[in-house]
Amino acid sequence: MTTTAADAAAEALRDAAPVAYWTDAPGAPGIRPPLEGGDEADLVVVGAGFTGLWTAWRALDRDPSRSVVVLDAERVAYGATGRNGGFVSSSLTHGLVHGAALWPDQVGALHEEGERNLAELVASIEAAGIECDLRRSGKTTVALQPWQLEGLQEAQRLGEQHGLALELQSGEQVRADVHSPTYLGGLRDRTGTVLIDPARLAWGMAAALERRGVRILERSAVTAIRRRGGGVRVETADGYVDARSAAVATAAYPGPLRRLRNYIIPLYDHVLMTEPLTEAQREAIGWSEGQGMTDGGNQFHYYRPTADGRILFGGWDAVYYRGSRVDPRLEQRDSSHALLARHFFATFPQLAGLRFTHRWAGPIDSTTRFTAAYGTALGGRVAYAVGHTGLGVGAARFSADVALDLLGGEPTSRLRYDIVRRRPVPIPPEPLRNPIVQLTRRSILAADARGGRRNLWLRTLDTFGLGFNS
Structure with a gap:
């Protein structure tokens, strides 16, 4: 047969x-305790993937005395951080060709920013002695x-x-x-690319952060973020953290900011x-x-x-x-x-x-432009960085700095880039969302089968720099 x-x-x-x-x-870390009761911190980070971990990391680089709490609904590296291919790219724009199409006047600076980001990312990993098969x-x-x-x-x-x-x-x-x-x-x-074991990198980062005084609490899904005086209260089912500010890095998973569903x-x-x-x-x-x-x-x-x-x-x-x-x-x-x-x-x-x-x-x-969406909420007390598509392992560190810049309220070179200042085009809600996505997927498959020739729908999306991609 x-x-x-x-x-x-x-x-x-x-x-x-x-x-x-x-x-x-083997060697995976044990489960960390959840948040129970009340706590206080200077900064709360929601999400223990790469964006969240780098936000905590870079916050301490800026001010080692800052108290930081990281909350995750599951565990460190549970989401895309522990499921990707381990490619760490220097690109912040989903590739140089895509960046040149969307931001032709800024792509050179963004390319240099990405090269610098990757070099500093590798240097941080090596300085911390994190064993993650970096190649x-x-x-x-x-x-x-x-x-x-x-x-x-x-x-x-x-x-x-x-x-x-x-x-x-x-x-x-x-x-x-x-x-x-x-x-x-x-x-x-x-x-332009290094390879790593993503879970071991995340676990190593978490351990290094804890040695620097960061508290990481798992199985602590954030249910709400509210104003409290000059800061915020970040709530879970079993407790809360009062903080000066918060950063949301929940990627594709449901988080406390409903507005992000428009972009992700x-x-x-x-x-x-x-x-x-x-x-x-x-x-x-x-x-x-x-x-x-x-x-x-x-x-x-x-x-x-x-x-x-x-x-x-x-x-x-x-x-x-x-x-x-x-x-x-x-x-x-x-x-x-x-x-x-x-x-x-x-x-x-x-x-x-x-x-x-x-x-x-x-x-x-x-997102509709294949790169992250940034912004603030609650009068600038909360910053978010989500929507990294398929090149987020490296870009997450850049996004962490953007989130901290936004919380700091001081203009930086990063905040002047259109990729930061302007959010992606929102994605229509259901019942329109599913038919639009399925039409786009069918059109992409058909383009590959027809020698790359893109139909009217894809050409229309291309005109506005839109699409869906992994």
Whole structure:
């Protein structure tokens, strides 16, 4: 009997654990206690993902005497922070091409800001001694269809204008590096991306923050933030914290500021992790530099090796659920994981028979422009930074500084950027939201199938710099 691609994918997924690989690891920290009763602090941070952790971190960098409390509805690294691919990009604009299209007069400064942010992020991790498998291996973007080659050339030209040494590779060159028959060309960037183990980075940051005096309280969902005198009261079901100010970093998850629902759309991104490769399997794929990989389609994959010889493979099928649902029951979608498995073996047919040990998904907080939304509430006592889409691991640190700038009320260079001053176009509420998102997803799939040709709907969105992306 002939084994079909679907059969092979099903067999490879048969024993995959329905949890995120990064957080399903030995040495994971124990559960911290929740907030109970009353407390006081100078700053309360709502959310213990990367944006929240960096906000606490940067607050202490500015004033080591500041008292900081971090509250999370679940645990440190529970959300997108512990579910992503571990790519840390210097881009604050969802890529240089996208930034040039939306902010042509400021993209140069934003690029420099992002480069500086990444360098300082890496320096902070190393100075704190956080072991998170940090690798300066960069990234290669590959073309899988002829029409994608033009996009690589455009990105290379734009990179050169901003001083980036991007190597445009022929199909033969990129296949000699990473052995996949699907590659028609590549763009190698050796400096704009580092790779990390995201959960270990978050856990390491949390431990370092606690050594600096920060109190991190888990299983403490914030139910409300109210004015109290010259400050705020941040409330949970079992307690409260009175503080001078608060920062909200809840990403795609429901938070205390209802206005954020106008800007955030939760898209479920799906990921697989393989078992460790044998020596023969590693030789069969090459990949000696161990860089991150992504492809140039509108619907795209991202993948990378891990410290223990596995391959993470994710992306492509970003799913929206009617009503902007966010629910743990949505984290396992057989059709999406099976599709990813088929794409994996199409990319690396020489790895037939390799099995997946983990399968997971989680909501990404996307916006209509693919970059974060910033602002304040309660008379400037509360700042928020949400909507990092798929490049938030690095941009979260920049966003932390923006939130603190907003709370400080002092003009800084960051606050002059349009990416900060102007919020994304709001997303219509239901019942319009779901049909709009589904039309956009269908149009993107159709564009990939038609050699990149975008229909009238996508061209209209492009005109206004709008869309949905993971």
